[in-house]
Amino acid sequence: MTFEISQIIKSKEAFRKQLAARPVAEKLRVLEELRKRAIAIAVSREEMKQRTAVATSPSALFTA
Amino acid sequence: MNLKNVLLEVNAMAVDGIIDRYAIGGAVGATFYLEPVATLDIDIFISFKPRTGSLLISPEPLYKYLTERGARIEGEYLIISDWPVQFLPPTGPLVEEALEEAVEVNVEEVRTRVFTAEHLAAIALQTGRPKDKARLLQFLESGILDVERFQHVLERHALLKLWKKFEQQFLEL
Numbered sequence: 114m115t116f117e118i119s120q121i122i123k124s125k126e127a128f129r130k131q132l133a134a135r136p137v138a139e140k141l142r143v144l145e146e147l148r149k150r151a152i153a154i155a156v157s158r159e160e161m162k163q164r165t166a167v168a169t170s171p172s173a174l175f176t177a
Numbered sequence: 178m179n180l181k182n183v184l185l186e187v188n189a190m191a192v193d194g195i196i197d198r199y200a201i202g203g204a205v206g207a208t209f210y211l212e213p214v215a216t217l218d219i220d221i222f223i224s225f226k227p228r229t230g231s232l233l234i235s236p237e238p239l240y241k242y243l244t245e246r247g248a249r250i251e252g253e254y255l256i257i258s259d260w261p262v263q264f265l266p267p268t269g270p271l272v273e274e275a276l277e278e279a280v281e282v283n284v285e286e287v288r289t290r291v292f293t294a295e296h297l298a299a300i301a302l303q304t305g306r307p308k309d310k311a312r313l314l315q316f317l318e319s320g321i322l323d324v325e326r327f328q329h330v331l332e333r334h335a336l337l338k339l340w341k342k343f344e345q346q347f348l349e350l
Contacts, residue, residue, distance in 0.1 A: 126318075130319070132212035132213065133211050133212040133319055137209055137284055138178070138181075138284050138285045140208050140209075140213045141180045141181075141205075141208060141213075142178055143213040144204075144205065144208050144214075144216065145178065145179060145180060147213060147214070147216075148215060148216065148260075150215070151215045151217060
């Protein structure tokens, strides 16, 4: 482990190359997982936005 | 893998003559060459067989065929095995050429067609959104492009000016 930025960039590049070199089917499976996560993040972001909107709306302040 | 089901459905559509040929583009296409990057949908470029007596091409037979096989329509997308799939006709000579020269690839015994890396990179340059520029940079950094072939694609499709601009913006540090 290092905090040397040039070393960190190098190891990131190496990891990306390693990922790119994996068999196509494996990469497509990773893609499916990434999509599931992206959807989950989008859903929770939307929920958070709605919660914040409710909490800061004037009616919410009066009923609190 | 759900993506494999999508490929099977699209292959069935080609075998049954609904479409002439197809190739995968966009982020999923790029994943055949690069590391996977999160995407929400699949772009499948298709050429239609013209209907007899009609000069217009219509996606209607495609929609009908796939919905009868269980796909559902959501806006611009057809949802197949949980994946939103966008079917796109060639938008110009570059995509037409990309469709023509797409390569065959096997995904777990399923044959499919994908744009070449050079065409994906050229399309990214032409499209020019921030995420396309990021993809083009990924292609360049990966060293996977056949530089001569890429150069020829850029020349044929009058993209050299755009390429110069991209080089100045991102590669000349």
